[in-house]
Amino acid sequence: MSKKNVSHTKWMKRAIFLASLGRNTTSPNPNVGAVILDKNGNLISEGFHYKAGMPHAEAMAFEKLNKNAKGGTMYVNLEPCCHHGRTPPCVEKVISSGIKKIYISVKDPDKRVSGKGIKLLKEAGIQVDLGLCKKESLELNKAFIHRNITNKAFGVLKWAMSIDGRVALKNGKSKWITNEESRSLVHSLRAEFDAIIIGGNTLRKDNPLLTTRGSKKTEPLRVVFTKSLDLPSKSNLWDCSRAKTLVIYDSSTANESYLTRLPKSVEVEKVSSDNPELISKILADRGCNKVLWECGPRLATAAIQSRCIQEIITFIAPKILGGENSMNPFGDFEFEQMNEIIKLSDSQVSLIGNDICVKSSFKN
Ligand SMILES: NC(=O)c1ccc[n+]([C@@H]2O[C@H](COP(=O)([O-])OP(=O)(O)OC[C@H]3O[C@@H](n4cnc5c(N)ncnc54)[C@H](OP(=O)(O)O)[C@@H]3O)[C@@H](O)[C@H]2O)c1
Ligand SMILES: [Zn+2]
Known part of the structure; x- marks a missing residue:
């Protein structure tokens, strides 16, 4: 693995760790964590989803952000949502932040999202990398994924x-x-x-x-x-x-x-x-x-x-x-x-x- 990939893996593992903090509290929602780096690769914010009705991981990370994310990178273990649920869609927040690249571990199996979030991000000119730390992310959200599929x-x-x-x-x-x-x-x-x-x-x-x-x-x-x-x-x-x-x-x-x-x-x-x-x-x-x-x-x-x-x-x-x-x-x-x-x-x-x-x- 190249040095660059090692650091991408490190940040995605951080996002997964943050996601796991909501392990016993997010149902019916999934466990999601998000990390934001600025254009120089420095950590500028992070967040996780704690409970349904409370901010999504990406929204929490943007709320806490006090630096410019323009040209930066985001790591999130689940595809950002694109539907209006109890909270507004995260995809819109990612796009308006000016982030250049997003690493997403797995697609959201929720039929309202499932690839549509990724499509919107790509259409807005954001580079999307899908699949980093997929195994760990599937394990963390296995119950949420199972319920959505079956x-x-x-x-x-x-x-x-x-x-x-x-x-x-x-x-x-x-x-x-x-x-x-x-x-x-x-x-x-x-x-x-x-x-x-x-x-x-x-x-x-x-x-x-x-x-x-x-x-x-x-x-x-x-x-x-x-x-x-x-x-x-x-x-x-x-x-x-x-x-x-x-x-x-x-x-x-x-x-x-x-x-x-x-x-x-x-x-x-x-x-x-x-x-x-x-x-x-x-x-x-x-x-x-x-x-x-x-x-x-x-x-x-x-x-x-x-x-x-x-x-x-x-x-x-x-x-x-x-x-x-x-x-x-x-x-x-x-x-x-x-x-x-x-x-x-x-x-x-x-x-x-x-x-x-x-x-x-x-x-x-
Ligand atoms: N060691 C352990 O880990 C452990 C754990 C749990 C239980 N146990 C022991 O297991 C014994 C009870 O065993 P049990 O098999 O009768 O357990 P159970 O957990 O009570 O399951 C059987 C009961 O579930 C209901 N039921 C609903 N749909 C069913 C279906 N499709 N098939 C079968 N039952 C269905 C029926 O309730 P109704 O009779 O109300 O209609 C049936 O009597 C107790 O002595 C208890 O101490 C031990
Ligand atoms: Zn969201």
Whole structure:
């Protein structure tokens, strides 16, 4: 790599770093960072997008700018917007600033932008370089990109199991399989997500809280998917003072008279079948980029089968639950041949005290 390219990469990495500062707060928007250099290559401003409704990264960088950007260079990890959303288009700001060259890492998959921003910049005589640090930028905004392309939320499935691969005893008891450190890691992990999903049975058996325990100002939406609507009238999830709760039920099987058990503070939505894809779509429509499935084996199996899961996080504890009837993390996928089994990729392994955490991706 030439010296010149090394410095372009350095500035784009700075833009990506700035973008990552909005990692847990920008949904439904993407994570964007911007860096501006003057015509001599000196850093004169930078910015990042923090929250929907607040300035975009480029706008923040221009707001802070107190030097002339004419003839300068901009680095931004996502194509600047060209539509009037909650804030005016960034492309107009870039053009009027007199910037000569812009490095853009990846195109914006949002149909209102998707190449149109680049076209406008080029038409205004600005040199556009597309693709610098593409891999890192795709990784940072993978959930936003996934939602825009598929209209479904990017799903991560998390479960905790013993070293003999069990997630609960046969009577449903599962508190606690992992150590305290792993459990507290899960609380902070939840901050990366816009919603946490469980099935009705996990609610009945575990009565979970599903919060970040304060590590995120606005707690993720807690979602219960139920076929029966046979949910208890008392539950930790019904207290919506700290985190909101949404119950989604399958109207083809549910007993709607059970709706009276739910307090008014709990939001309710009905769907026409038990296909988890419907959950993923509803949450994407609500602006959730990334959702965490913390369900038990039955819903987890259905979620994988309906391609709602893009990554998994498994906590494995050195404990033995034993017994043929204690629960596996999944139900039956009905595979007959070894070439049908699910193969995951990009695994990362870490030790949390005595527990092991494995993260892997699906190839779908
Ligand atoms: N170790 C762990 O990481 C972990 C995590 C979560 C749960 N668990 C354990 O898992 C057990 C519960 O397992 P579970 O499999 O019954 O989990 P679940 O998370 O409750 O999912 C199953 C429930 O989801 C609802 N559902 C909606 N659509 C569905 C579909 N297409 N397929 C299947 N279910 C659908 C149904 O609720 P309704 O019955 O209300 O209709 C069903 O009973 C509990 O003992 C809990 O302790 C362990
Ligand atoms: Zn913008």
